[in-house]
Every structure is written in C-alpha cells, then in structure tokens.
Amino acid sequence: MKFFASCAKGLEYLLVDELSALGCAHATAAVAGANVDGSLADAQRAVLWSRIASRVLWPLTEYDCPDEQALYAGAHALPWHEHLAPGMTLAVDAHVSGDAITHARYAAQRIKDAVVDAMRAHDGTRPDVDLDAPDLRLNLVVRKGRAVLSVDLGGGPLHRRGWRRAQGEAPLKENLAAAVLLRGGWPQRHADGGALLDPMCGSGTLLIEGALMAADVAPGLQRLRGAAGDADAGPDDDAPLPTRWPGFDRVAWRSHWQDACERERRGRAVLRPAFFGSDLDPQAIRAATANAEAAGVAGAVMFEVAAIDRLADAFSGLRQPGSSAVRGVGSGRESSGASSALRGGGGAGGAAGLVVCNPPYDARLAADPALYRALGDALRRAVPSWRASLLCGDDELAFATGLRARKRYKVFNGALECALIVCDPVAHETAATDAPHALSEGAQMVANRLRKNLRGLKAWRRREGVDCFRAYDADLPEYAAAIDVYAEADDPDRRWLHVQEYAAPDEIPEQVTRRRFNDLLAAAREVFELPRERIALKTRSRGKGGSKYGRFDARGEFLVVREGGARLRVNLFDYLDTGLFLDHRPLRARIAAEARGARFLNLFCYTGAATVQAAVGGAEQTTSVDLSATYLQWLADNLRENGVGGSAHRLVQADALQWLEAERGRYDLIFCDPPTFSNSARAKDFDIQREHVRLLRAAVARLAPDGVLYFSNNFRRFRMDTAAVSAFAECEDVGAATIPPDFVRNPRIHRAWRLRAPTAAVAHSTGSSGDPPT
Numbered sequence: 001m002k003f004f005a006s007c008a009k010g011l012e013y014l015l016v017d018e019l020s021a022l023g024c025a026h027a028t029a030a031v032a033g034a035n036v037d038g039s040l041a042d043a044q045r046a047v048l049w050s051r052i053a054s055r056v057l058w059p060l061t062e063y064d065c066p067d068e069q070a071l072y073a074g075a076h077a078l079p080w081h082e083h084l085a086p087g088m089t090l091a092v093d094a095h096v097s098g099d100a101i102t103h104a105r106y107a108a109q110r111i112k113d114a115v116v117d118a119m120r121a122h123d124g125t126r127p128d129v130d131l132d133a134p135d136l137r138l139n140l141v142v143r144k145g146r147a148v149l150s151v152d153l154g155g156g157p158l159h160r161r162g163w164r165r166a167q168g169e170a171p172l173k174e175n176l177a178a179a180v181l182l183r184g185g186w187p188q189r190h191a192d193g194g195a196l197l198d199p200m201c202g203s204g205t206l207l208i209e210g211a212l213m214a215a216d217v218a219p220g221l222q223r224l225r226g227a228a229g230d231a232d233a234g235p236d237d238d239a240p241l242p243t244r245w246p247g248f249d250r251v252a253w254r255s256h257w258q259d260a261c262e263r264e265r266r267g268r269a270v271l272r273p274a275f276f277g278s279d280l281d282p283q284a285i286r287a288a289t290a291n292a293e294a295a296g297v298a299g300a301v302m303f304e305v306a307a308i309d310r311l312a313d314a315f316s317g318l319r320q321p322g323s324s325a326v327r328g329v330g331s332g333r334e335s336s337g338a339s340s341a342l343r344g345g346g347g348a349g350g351a352a353g354l355v356v357c358n359p360p361y362d363a364r365l366a367a368d369p370a371l372y373r374a375l376g377d378a379l380r381r382a383v384p385s386w387r388a389s390l391l392c393g394d395d396e397l398a399f400a401t402g403l404r405a406r407k408r409y410k411v412f413n414g415a416l417e418c419a420l421i422v423c424d425p426v427a428h429e430t431a432a433t434d435a436p437h438a439l440s441e442g443a444q445m446v447a448n449r450l451r452k453n454l455r456g457l458k459a460w461r462r463r464e465g466v467d468c469f470r471a472y473d474a475d476l477p478e479y480a481a482a483i484d485v486y487a488e489a490d491d492p493d494r495r496w497l498h499v500q501e502y503a504a505p506d507e508i509p510e511q512v513t514r515r516r517f518n519d520l521l522a523a524a525r526e527v528f529e530l531p532r533e534r535i536a537l538k539t540r541s542r543g544k545g546g547s548k549y550g551r552f553d554a555r556g557e558f559l560v561v562r563e564g565g566a567r568l569r570v571n572l573f574d575y576l577d578t579g580l581f582l583d584h585r586p587l588r589a590r591i592a593a594e595a596r597g598a599r600f601l602n603l604f605c606y607t608g609a610a611t612v613q614a615a616v617g618g619a620e621q622t623t624s625v626d627l628s629a630t631y632l633q634w635l636a637d638n639l640r641e642n643g644v645g646g647s648a649h650r651l652v653q654a655d656a657l658q659w660l661e662a663e664r665g666r667y668d669l670i671f672c673d674p675p676t677f678s679n680s681a682r683a684k685d686f687d688i689q690r691e692h693v694r695l696l697r698a699a700v701a702r703l704a705p706d707g708v709l710y711f712s713n714n715f716r717r718f719r720m721d722t723a724a725v726s727a728f729a730e731c732e733d734v735g736a737a738t739i740p741p742d743f744v745r746n747p748r749i750h751r752a753w754r755l756r757a758p759t760a761a762v763a764h765s766t767g768s769s770g771d772p773p774t
Contacts, residue, residue, distance in 0.1 A: 184389025361393025
C-alpha cells in the first residue's frame with residue numbers, strides 16, 4: 001500500500017530518511033510530506049516513532065471530485081459500517097485547493113454528512129462528532145480535481161509529545177525542533193560524548209527534545225500515555241491506541257509499543273546530564289523547568305537565567321573543575337553533574353558539543369539583527385570548536401550572526417519561511433591564503449543590491465514555489481552580469497550560481513572589467529555563502545560569424561532541478577546556456593496547465609523543458625523536433641527523469657521548418673521558440689525575421705480545431721508582420737504576461753504571442769503546402 005506522512009515544508013527529505021530508517025520499503029518527497037510504500041504496520045510504527053512527521057494518513061479512497069456533489073457521493077459510497085462501530089465518534093479535517101471547492105470547513109461538513117447518511121441507511125445508527133478526541137479522525141485532501149480521504153492513524157498532530165506544561169510567547173513545534181537537532185547531527189554528537197547547549201532556550205523545547213532523542217524515547221509514548229506522571233512507566237500490555245478505527249492492527253501496535261517501552265527504560269537509565277539552557281527571562285526558565293520535569297528529563301537538563309552577552313562567563317564557570325552546579329529556577333534542586341558533564345562531554349578537552357537555538361524572529365518578537373550579531377559573537381567566545389544549528393528568521397538574520405554556514409536549509413515554522421544554518425565549527429579557522437577579505441566599496445554595493453533583490457523576490461518565490469531564478473541582471477550598469485540561482489531538486493537548500501558576464505564596450509580597459517567582475521564574484525560568494533566550485537562563470541559575447549553558442553568546459557556534470565511538477569537536468573559548466581531558459585518559466589507553466597489530454601508539438605525543442613511540462617501536465621502525446629542530436633538526447637534524459645517514455649512521446653531529429661511543412665498530423669497545443677538565426681548548412685541559413693510568416697503559417701495549419709500555438713523568440717529587433725499573419729490566424733501578444741518577476745528589469749528578454757486558426761475556411765484559403773485543417 002501507499003500512505004502519506006505529512007510534515008512542515010522544508011522537512012520533506014529529513015522525513016524520507018527517517019521513514020526509510022524505520023523500515024518503510026520506499027519513500028519519496030512530496031510537498032509538505034512524503035509518499036510511502038509500506039504496510040499498515042510500517043505506518044503504525046511511524047505514528048509511534050517519527051520525530052518529523054505531523055500526521056500519518058492511511059488512504060481509504062481516492063476519486064474524481066469536480067464539485068461538491070461528487071465530493072459527497074465519493075465518500076458516501078464507502079462501507080462506513082466497516083470503519084465505524086456503533087457508539088464511536090468522528091471528526092474530519094479538510095484541506096482544499098482549486099476553484100471547485102474552496103472552503104475547507106464546508107468540505108469537512110459534507111464528508112461528515114456522507115458518513116452519517118451512509119451509516120443511517122445501513123443500520124439506522126449515526127456517529128456523533130467529537131472534534132477534540134474522536135474515535136476516528138478522517139483527513140480529506142482535495143487538489144487538482146481529485147479527493148483523497150484517509151484515516152489519521154495518529155488521531156491528531158504528532159508534534160504534540162505530551163510533556164508541554166507551559167510555553168513562551170512563540171513556542172517551537174517539537175517536530176521542527178527535532179529537525180534542528182538532526183540537521184546539527186545531534187545523535188552522533190551525543191554518542192561521541194558531546195553536550196547540548198541552548199543559550200536562548202525559552203520554554204526548553206530544543207533541549208527536552210534533544211534529551212528524549214538521546215534517551216531513545218519514542219515520541220508517541222508520552223503523547224498517548226496522557227498523564228505526565230506516567231513518563232517513567234514500563235511496558236504496558238494494554239497499549240493505549242491512537243485511534244479506534246477497526247482496521248487498526250492492534251497486534252502489531254502492541255509489539256511496537258512494548259519494544260518502545262523497553263528501549264525507553266534502557267535509554268533513560270544511562271542518560272547523561274549533558275543538556276544546558278539559559279535565557280534572559282526568568283519566567284521562561286520556570287516554564288522550561290516544568291516541561292523538563294513533565295518529560296522525565298529534569299535530572300539531565302540544567303537551566304539558568306543569563307543574558308546572551310554573559311554566555312562566555314557562565315559557560316566558562318561550568319567548565320572549571322569544582323565549579324558550582326546549575327540551579328534550575330523554580331525547581332528547588334541542583335545538579336552536581338554539570339561541570340563533569342561538560343568537561344567530559346563537550347567541554348574543554350572533551351568531545352565538541354552542539355549549540356541549538358531558535359532566536360526570536362517573527363513580528364510579535366521583533367527580530368533584531370543586533371541580537372543575532374550578539375549571539376554569533378557570544379558563541380565564538382564560549383564554544384568556538386562546537387557545531388551550531390541555528391533556526392533564524394531569514395537569510396538576512398542568519399547573515400547577521402557573522403557565522404560561516406556550512407549548510408543552509410529553507411524550512412517553515414508555520415507560515416513563516418526560516419533559514420536553518422549549520423556552522424561547523426562555530427569559529428571557522430582559515431589559512432592565511434583562504435582568509436576572507438573585506439569587500440571593496442564596489443563589491444559591497446553589489447552585495448547590498450543582491451540582498452535587496454532576494455528580499456524583493458522572497459514572497460513571490462515562496463508563493464510560486466520557485467527554486468531556480470535570476471537574482472541579478474546588470475542592476476548596477478558598471479557591474480554588467482547576470483546571476484542565476486539553481487537549487488537541486490532533491491536538496492533545494494543546496495544552491496549553485498550561474499554567473500554570465502556581459503561583454504564590456506571596447507573603450508573600457510580590460511583591467512577595469514576584470515576588477516569589476518572580481519568584485520561582483522566576491523559579493524555573490526559572500527551573499528550566497530558558496531564555495532568557488534559551485535559557481536559557473538561565463539562571458540556572453542558574440543563570436544565570429546555572429547554565433548553566440550559554444551562549448552566551454554567538458555565536465556559533463558548535470559544537476560537535476562525542479563520547476564513546478566517537473567524535474568529537469570541542467571548543465572552549468574559545459575555550454576553558454578544551461579539547458580533551461582528561466583525567463584520562459586511562465587510560458588511553460590501555461591503549457592503544463594493546458595496540456596491535459598492534448599496532442600502537444602514542440603518545435604525547435606532545445607532540451608525539451610516545455611515537452612516535459614506538457615507530459616507531466618497530462619498530455620496525451622508529445623512530439624518534439626530539433627536538428628541537434630545532443631539536445632534530443634538531453635530531452636530523452638529529461639523525460640526519463642520524470643518517469644515518462646514510450647511511443648506516446650516522439651523525438652524527431654530534423655530541420656523544424658522543413659519537417660513542419662511536410663507533416664500531416666494535428667496538434668491541440670504547439671510551442672514554437674525558434675533561434676534568431678542559424679548559419680548551419682543543415683538549417684539553410686534560417687533567419688527568424690525573414691521566415692516567421694512562413695513558419696507560423698505552416699504551424700497554424702497543423703492546429704486541430706480550437707488548438708493553440710504559442711510562438712516566442714528573443715530577437716530584440718523582431719517585428720511581427722501582423723498584416724500577413726492576420727490572414728491565417730488570430731494573434732494575441734502575450735509577451736508582457738509571460739515575463740516573470742525575476743526578469744522585469746529586462747522585459748524584452750523574449751516576445752510571445754498566442755495564435756489560433758480563425759476558421760477552417762480561412763486556413764484553407766491561405767494555407768501553405770499540405771492539407772488544410774479538417
């Protein structure tokens with residue numbers, strides 16, 4: 001079976017790794033979760049053991065859902081008497097997107113109505129609704145006209161571990177805290193004898209989650225036990241159930257439960273007092289102490305009230321032999337193991353520990369870059385050799401720490417996009433030849449503009465899910481280059497830069513252009529914090545004969561990136577262009593949206609990104625034409641990357657115009673993006689300005705009734721012969737609507753038109769060689 005485990009956005013790949021480690025046969029990342037191949041026992045194990053998942057959803061049915069009547073009918077058709085026993089209670093959670101069904105609460109109500117009506121029709125009984133603690137919790141997702149109705153096997157949000165007794169103003173969810181710890185490598189650090197420190201611990205979430213992780217306590221144990229006093233309970237023959245759904249495998253669950261209880265007993269017995277937290281707010285420390293006691297880890301976690309600028313002094317005192325113990329405010333106890341724990345577990349002379357921190361960053365807590373700078377300075381003084389995993393509000397606040405991030409991840413805390421950075425070590429030591437230099441005035445200008453651009457694009461990128469984009473396009477005229485960002489599909493926080501220098505006018509001395517380009521490169525490296533090997537450098541200039549294409553390196557390195565629902569291969573180093581024209585992103589999105597059930601034709605297909613989008617969008621068949629065998633092989637690899645292949649997807653090596661004039665097939669959707677010119681002998685000196693009427697006439701002649709042709713080119717002096725084209729096609733200029741926000745500085749990067757054949761009669765009277773449309 002396939003089931004779905006949901007999580008916060010940005011944690012998908014951690015969740016996939018976790019589920020695989022828990023024994024699931026196969027897991028693949030999806031948006032805000034993972035699709036999993038596994039048994040019901042696997043799903044139940046995830047309910048008990050997953051630290052990252054928010055919910056584990058076991059599907060009951062999936063069906064077409066074009067409207068609310070279909071929504072009701074699909075749910076009503078299920079044999080609900082097999083899923084709900086008499087007297088059981090019910091709740092429905094719903095998540096909807098699209099135009100047909102827009103209100104989640106209404107959708108949940110209709111599912112509830114369907115269940116109740118089906119039960120009443122079967123035996124005259126009906127379940128009651130209990131929104132807080134139902135016997136059966138259902139989960140509905142409606143997306144792209146499909147509904148999936150599932151059992152929530154955990155009975156509710158899995159991040160609620162059951163120990164929280166008090167919280168601060170903006171508490172961190174426990175599964176996001178687990179992600180901070182896992183990204184920092186805490187399990188291995190603990191195994192190596194390291195300690196855990198949170199210098200802004202708030203109500204203690206990170207430290208308590210770290211202690212329970214170190215003690216091998218299954219996250220679901222205490223949540224299901226309910227009472228805080230049961231934290232140290234042993235194996236329970238009557239293991240509490242997360243759901244009373246009759247399909248739940250109670251035998252497998254009891255086995256999972258007893259194994260988890262045994263592992264907990266062993267783990268708690270050997271848990272070291274190696275967890276240290278401080279906070280400026282005494283009330284937060286009292287809350288943290290109460291939570292640690294409820295979680296059963298109070299003996300291992302030590303707290304104190306301290307400002308961040310006192311961290312070095314407080315920590316130094318703990319590391320000294322014979323130092324006083326740390327008192328937990330409000331706890332009435334002292335731990336005599338504090339100094340020894342740090343000396344042997346992450347203190348001076350011991351294994352390096354881990355710093356974790358969730359400094360304030362949302363509007364309620366008034367994020368202050370100065371606070372982040374103080375945090376970075378304090379960590380460099382107190383624990384220079386440790387690793388740090390810091391959940392920062394955004395890239396700007398992460399940069400304000402002054403720490404060098406070896407890894408950077410984009411994660412979401414609720415609706416807030418955050419930057420999770422991992423620094424190892426905190427105080428990075430570099431050789432003299434590799435030491436960073438202060439940016440020149442010009443480089444600082446470029447860096448400031450890059451940061452401004454990133455802030456301006458942030459909301460759009462988050463809304464549209466854009467991972468590959470243009471970050472800079474000669475915004476400062478003297479620094480004439482384009483900087484494009486490419487993020488890997490399987491690790492979106494691993495970025496690469498493609499930097500194209502525009503050729504300078506002949507009157508600019510070469511040493512000036514070199515200095516400016518070096519300044520731009522220095523700025524880009526600082527802002528994006530990337531090593532030189534992940535930056536591809538190009539100079540875009542016209543070669544002999546007018547050609548601007550050519551081969552550069554021969555590295556043969558391909559990255560797989562994501563665009564919408566498609567995975568695409570790019571090559572940043574070997575060619576002037578990467579294999580993906582980022583400015584055509586909106587056009588490809590149109591094609592994906594209009595391709596379902598269509599016969600799609602891609603002329604001058606290049607590496608076939610538009611073909612892939614059509615195929616992923618549900619095209620019935622695709623045909624792609626290009627003269628280059630290299631590009632067609634690239635397209636074949638792109639299709640294979642998306643699991644697409646077979647005779648429905650035809651690749652044709654030919655001169656596109658000649659092939660088009662000889663073709664007799666009909667197509668519902670055509671994309672034509674020709675080069676400006678070609679002096680290839682096989683292309684017979686093609687010139688788009690001279691040939692565009694002939695090209696468009698031949699393409700329109702191949703349209704099926706109601707078919708659409710998208711025509712685009714990037715020749716800046718191009719002039720459409722509207723009089724000639726209007727004789728055989730309706731033509732709409734859609735260029736402005738196809739320029740994405742990251743290319744608004746260069747609105748003539750391409751031109752685009754939408755064409756349709758007005759009538760069969762007109763097409764027949766003006767058609768070129770070949771049969772008229774039928």
